[in-house]
Amino acid sequence: MGRYVLRRLLQLIPVFIGTTFIIYALIWALPGDPFAGRCGERPCPPAYIAEMTEQYNLDDPVIVQYFKYLWQLLQGNFGETYSGQMVSDLMASAYPVTIRLAVVALIIEAVIGIGAGILTGLRNKGFADNLVLMSTLFLISLPVFVTGFVLQVWLGTEWGIIRPSVSSQATWGELIVPGFVLGSLSMAYVARLTRTSLMENKRADYVRTAVAKGLEPRRVVGVHLLRNSMIPVITFLGTDLGALMGGAIVTEGIFNIRGIGGLVYDAIITKEGTTVTGIVTLLVLVYLLMNLLVDVLYAVLDPRIRYD
Structure with a gap:
């Protein structure tokens, strides 16, 4: 390894x-x-x-x-803007907020998406299966900015459950609804991917062997079926972290979050090439490291995979 x-x-x-x-x-x-x-x-x-x-x-x-x-x-120098500001200082103030938002979105899409996928993958062709399929199709067809605007108006303006705009501190609690908006599309894909993978592996030989040996259903599902079915899901979630950080411009704009999305947008408008280059370079590093982490997790999930 x-x-x-x-x-x-x-x-x-x-x-x-x-x-x-x-x-x-x-x-x-x-x-x-x-x-x-x-x-x-x-x-x-x-x-x-x-x-x-x-x-x-x-x-x-x-x-x-x-x-x-x-x-x-x-040397750790991402350059300077035309106004003399260090790009690293701008990213240091904006990146923690976007990382928290992306992590919240990733947790939400992983928990809800995998949970819904397991529910429908093990008990397909029922009410829950049809409900999840229709809900995910609805989320896939709905643009993120529409989801964000509707939740902001309903939960913030009409019902007063949340603040319409996130404060400058951007606490974890304030980022739950924006995180749901940011991860809603990926959450639908995770649910469908988990469902499909489980349904395919249910007919695999190793699952039939485990059932024939008399193992408990929980052990068959948790140890054998679920671990092997999670490989494509982990691949998607690992690469999606960088996509969530880079695609947060709309969500951060709706909820007035001072993160990397607004920084990129302002840099594009003002033609600050140094800022755009520095931010995208950091996103490239996130993509590469997450791909490496996903490859290492393959061997943890599937005992048949070994890296010699």
């Missing part, structure tokens, strides 16, 4: 370099003047443009710019 983890960590290096280079090239190769509107209604002085061009290495080819940026990343 140790050799496998080390080999996978080494494989992450070229993947990280390739993905971050593509991101950097796409963002910084966009046409247009990056300093347009920086000096108000008047055009920026030539001295200012020359200084900023030198500071951000805009005269160099994209490949040279990228490796200079990569060297800064290795």
Whole structure:
């Protein structure tokens, strides 16, 4: 296992370099003047443009710019905005909120989605099965911003159960409803994926053997059936954490959450390429590390999988 983890960590290096280079090239190769509107209604002085061009290495080819940026990343420096703010400071204040929101959404979609999938997978073709299938289809067809707006109006404005806007502290309790909104679509997919996987593995030979040996139903389901059926679900949940963090722009906008989504949106509007590049680079790291964690969990869930 140790050799496998080390080999996978080494494989992450070229993947990280390739993905971050593509991101950097796409963002910084966009046409247009990056300093347009920086000096108000008047055009920026030539001295200012020359200084900023030198500071951000805009005269160099994209490949040279990228490796200079990569060297800064290795030193923990994500760059500066055009106004002189450190991108790492901006992310340090915004990322904890988004991480809490993504974790809440992941827990909600895992608990409710897996629970509903187990219920319908073991007792299919009944009222509960039809109810879950219709509910998940409803969530899949409903856009996230509609779900968020409806819950905000009903639970916040009409019934007064929650605050319509999350406070600046963004406590765990305040993030339950936004987390449900953010993870609602993935929750529907998790429920359907769990149901399908359980129904397929119920007819597997190892399940028939366990039943024929006279094992208790709880042991058959919990030890044999459920562990093997969770492999595709764990794969989906592991890769979904990065998607939840990157796709929180709409949810954070609805509930006025000061997280990474609003930071990305503002950076796109103001054409702050350094901020966008730094945030997406960090998301790439989250994706890569979560994929590694999912691969390691395979061997824990399925004893037939061994990494030599």
